Amino acid sequence: MPSSLNVPNLLSLSRIFLAPLVVFLLTVRIDLDIPYLVNLGLNITYGDIFAGVVFIIAALTDTADGYIARKKGIVTNFGKFIDPLSDKVLVVAALISLVELGRLPAWMVVVIVSRDFVVSGLRMVAAVEGVVIAASWAGKAKTVVQIVAISMMIFNVPLAFPAMWLALLLTVWSGAVYLANGWELIVDTD
Numbered sequence: 001m002p003s004s005l006n007v008p009n010l011l012s013l014s015r016i017f018l019a020p021l022v023v024f025l026l027t028v029r030i031d032l033d034i035p036y037l038v039n040l041g042l043n044i045t046y047g048d049i050f051a052g053v054v055f056i057i058a059a060l061t062d063t064a065d066g067y068i069a070r071k072k073g074i075v076t077n078f079g080k081f082i083d084p085l086s087d088k089v090l091v092v093a094a095l096i097s098l099v100e101l102g103r104l105p106a107w108m109v110v111v112i113v114s115r116d117f118v119v120s121g122l123r124m125v126a127a128v129e130g131v132v133i134a135a136s137w138a139g140k141a142k143t144v145v146q147i148v149a150i151s152m153m154i155f156n157v158p159l160a161f162p163a164m165w166l167a168l169l170l171t172v173w174s175g176a177v178y179l180a181n182g183w184e185l186i187v188d189t190d
C-alpha cells in the first residue's frame with residue numbers, strides 16, 4: 001500500500017500552511033502598508049504583491065501535486081481527500097481577506113463556502129459507502145478560474161470582479177454536477 005506521506009500529499013498540505021501567510025500579508029498591513037505604486041498606476045501595496053506571490057506559489061502546488069502523483073503512480077485516497085480540501089482552505093482564506101479589504105462582497109464568499117460544504121458533505125456520505133469522490137474536471141476548472149480571479153483581486157487589476165463572477169458561476173455549476181453524479185449515493189443512504 002502506498003504511503004500517504006509522499007511528496008504530492010506534502011505539497012497539498014503546504015497550501016494549508018501557506019493560507020495563514022496569505023491572510024497575514026493581505027490583512028496585517030501595519031508595516032507592509034508602504035506607499036502605493038502610483039508610478040505604475042496600480043492601486044496596490046507591497047503587502048498585496050507579497051500576498052499575491054505567495055498565493056500563486058501555493059496555487060501552483062495544486063498543479064504539481066496531481067502531476068507528480070499520477071506520473072509516479074503514487075495516487076492515494078488521502079491525496080484525493082487532502083488535495084481539494086487544501087484548495088478550499090487556501091481559496092477561502094484569500095476570499096475572506098478580500099472581504100475584509102472591501103474588495104469582495106461577503107455574499108459571494110457565502111455562496112462559494114456553502115457549495116464547498118455541500119460537496120465535502122457529499123464526499124463524506126460517499127466515503128461511508130466506501131466510494132472516494134476525487135476532484136472532477138468541472139471542479140478542477142472551477143479551482144483554476146477561482147485562483148486566477150482571486151489573484152486578479154489581490155493585485156487589484158481591472159476585470160477582477162467579472163473574473164470573480166465567472167468563478168462563482170463555475171463554482172455553483174461544478175457543485176451541481178457533483179450532486180447530480182452522486183445523487184444515487186445520497187438517496188440510497190440509510
Ligand SMILES: O=P(O)(O)OC[C@H](O)CO
Nearest residue numbers: 084087135136139140143
Ligand atoms: O471539486 P472540488 O471543489 O472538490 O475541488 C477540486 C479541486 O480543487 C481540484 O484540485
